[in-house]
Amino acid sequence: MQAAGISRDDIARIYGTGSGENAVSIVAATVNDIRAMAKGGHYYYPKARTVVDVGAEEGRAAKLDAKGNPVDFAINEKCAAGAGAFIEAMAWALEVSIEEMGALSLEANNKIPMNAQCVVFAESEVVGLIHSKTSKADISKAIHDSMASRIASMIRRIGVNADVVMIGGVACNPGFVAAMKRELKIDNIYIPDDPEYGAAVGAAVAAAEEG
Amino acid sequence: MAEAPKQEFWRWTESNWKNPDLDWKDARHITVGIDVGSVSSQAVIMADGKILAYSNLRTGSDSANSARKALKYARDATDMPEDRLDYCIGTGYGRVNVPFADRAITEIACHARGAIFIYGPGVGTVLDVGGQDIKAIQCDEKGKVSNFLMNDKCAAGTGRGMEVFADLLGVPIDEVGDRSFEYLGEEPSAVSSTCVVYAKSEATGLRRQGWSKEAVLAAYCKAMAERIYSLVERLGVNPELAVTGGMAKNRGVMERLMSMIGIERMKTDWDTQIAGAVGAALFGYALCQKGKGRKK
Missing domain, CATH: 3.30.420.40 (ATPase, nucleotide binding domain)
Incomplete structure (x- = not known):
């Protein structure tokens, strides 16, 4: 509100979304996660018919109609290997920051396999790869590829439409975005400037529409 | 003052054991089972199908090395020379990386057989x-x-x-x-x-x-x-x-x-972690009994 130069009285409605939506006392209503991501993705990129939202502990994909309403969706909330927590844990094992790891993966020369899916097992695998003198760039690429293959298979459950927009914090990682393009065999994925606000923007859009 | 090393709460006790009632010198066939798991490795040395000695330790980053260490640790409990071993079978996640194994058998088969040995029939x-x-x-x-x-x-x-x-x-x-x-x-x-x-x-x-x-x-x-x-x-x-x-x-x-x-x-009174290696050693013993052991 400070940044926008407005006061509470200027705000007509506040909607909440996300796993903590019910903990926010100021909200008038909540918007379910899928609807919020769909509205957010559509707001940033109206042509999009597929929205992918990869957050810290969950990954989701939704198929949209022309108005940005979700017609189908897939969600992973059972396993951290399909969410940002995977990348975070791997960066920790590799002893680099997430930002560094994303950049490093773009410098890789070799394609190496990652066998482990589970975050816990993959941590040990990464440590093993470091011991066997595999370059951090190659390991970084393998990490992003393995994560991208899981997110892609989730998207394939609802079908891939060529115009894809990605929101959620993990979309800030260029290494992951590059891996997703390889995996989905598409040239372009639309990423907004602040992808982590995607669902909040979607909740705001929903609040405006329902006014 | 040096900082105390961080306590590793996950670390379990590695061990080895020798059967006081058995002497390797009396045995016809000495067989070994090595179970190289992703977290722990065991070696079981059997004298004519009875457990002579075993070891249980943590698998390191190199499976072959872990297999060697497990066998040495089990043999340390005995006074038996290394060349006395007749047949060795590797099992577990790292079974194909046991350099001195005569053969590898899946851990499913070894665990079933080993479990019957350490728990008895039924x-x-x-x-x-x-x-x-x-x-x-x-x-x-x-x-x-x-x-x-x-x-x-x-x-x-x-x-x-x-x-x-x-x-x-x-x-x-x-x-x-x-x-x-x-x-x-x-x-x-x-x-x-x-x-x-x-x-x-x-x-x-x-x-x-x-x-x-x-x-x-x-x-x-x-x-x-x-x-x-x-x-x-x-x-x-x-x-x-x-x-x-x-x-x-x-x-x-x-x-x-x-x-x-x-x-x-x-x-059972046996260490439950040795079941896979026990099964492997038993498979080796069965082969030796049938005359299908190592060609000398």
């Missing part, structure tokens, strides 16, 4: 809860496998998952089972039984809300038991049930699991 189902996988195996009285199910994709319910938790809560892993029963009140709502990473963040949240370590351990042991139960339930249990692997030593998980299954598990 085993209908073997549940192996190891470092990185859970296996439920149905077998006949000779250890022939009729059906099995395995989860090796996910750390939930495995020994590695328990190690991570012991470290997170700062509770030595050998104490986890007992301490989980020290909390007598109503358990906090269960932590995730499907993902160790989620369980970790939930446990951290519970601790912040003021739940004791014991209460969180109780909730986690229950979650682990639920995860193992879901696999056992899909396969079905033929009595009697023999549990092998390191998790068999954790009564916090085992007692909760058994009350879900509704039966008692079989009992």
Whole structure:
């Protein structure tokens, strides 16, 4: 509100979304996660018919109609290997920051396999790869590829439409975005400037529409 | 002043043992089973199908080296020269990387056979809860496998998952089972039984809300038991049930699991972690008896 130069009285409605939506006392209503991501993705990129939202502990994909309403969706909330927590844990094992790891993966020369899916097992695998003198760039690429293959298979459950927009914090990682393009065999994925606000923007859009 | 090294709560005790009643000099066939798991490695030396010595240690980053160390550690307990070994079989996750093995056999077959040896006849189902996988195996009285199910994709319910938790809560892993029963009140709502990473963040949240370590351990042991139960339930249990692997030593998980299954598990005095290596050594002994041992 400070940044926008407005006061509470200027705000007509506040909607909440996300796993903590019910903990926010100021909200008038909540918007379910899928609807919020769909509205957010559509707001940033109206042509999009597929929205992918990869957050810290969950990954989701939704198929949209022309108005940005979700017609189908897939969600992973059972396993951290399909969410940002995977990348975070791997960066920790590799002893680099997430930002560094994303950049490093773009410098890789070799394609190496990652066998482990589970975050816990993959941590040990990464440590093993470091011991066997595999370059951090190659390991970084393998990490992003393995994560991208899981997110892609989730998207394939609802079908891939060529115009894809990605929101959620993990979309800030260029290494992951590059891996997703390889995996989905598409040239372009639309990423907004602040992808982590995607669902909040979607909740705001929903609040405006329902006014 | 040097800083004290961080305590490693996950670290379990490595061990070796020699049978005081057996002498290798009297044996016709000395066979070895090496089980190189993803977390622990065991070597079992058998004299004519009886356990002469064994070792149990942590697998390092190099499987071949871990296999060598396990065999040396077991042999250290005896005064037997290395060239006395007649036949060696490798099993487990790293079985193809045992450089001195004459042959590799899958851990499913070895665990079934080994479980019957260490638990005695009557085993209908073997549940192996190891470092990185859970296996439920149905077998006949000779250890022939009729059906099995395995989860090796996910750390939930495995020994590695328990190690991570012991470290997170700062509770030595050998104490986890007992301490989980020290909390007598109503358990906090269960932590995730499907993902160790989620369980970790939930446990951290519970601790912040003021739940004791014991209460969180109780909730986690229950979650682990639920995860193992879901696999056992899909396969079905033929009595009697023999549990092998390191998790068999954790009564916090085992007692909760058994009350879900509704039966008692079989009992043994042997180290439950050596079952796979025992089975491998027995396969080697059977081959030697049939004259199919190593060509000399």
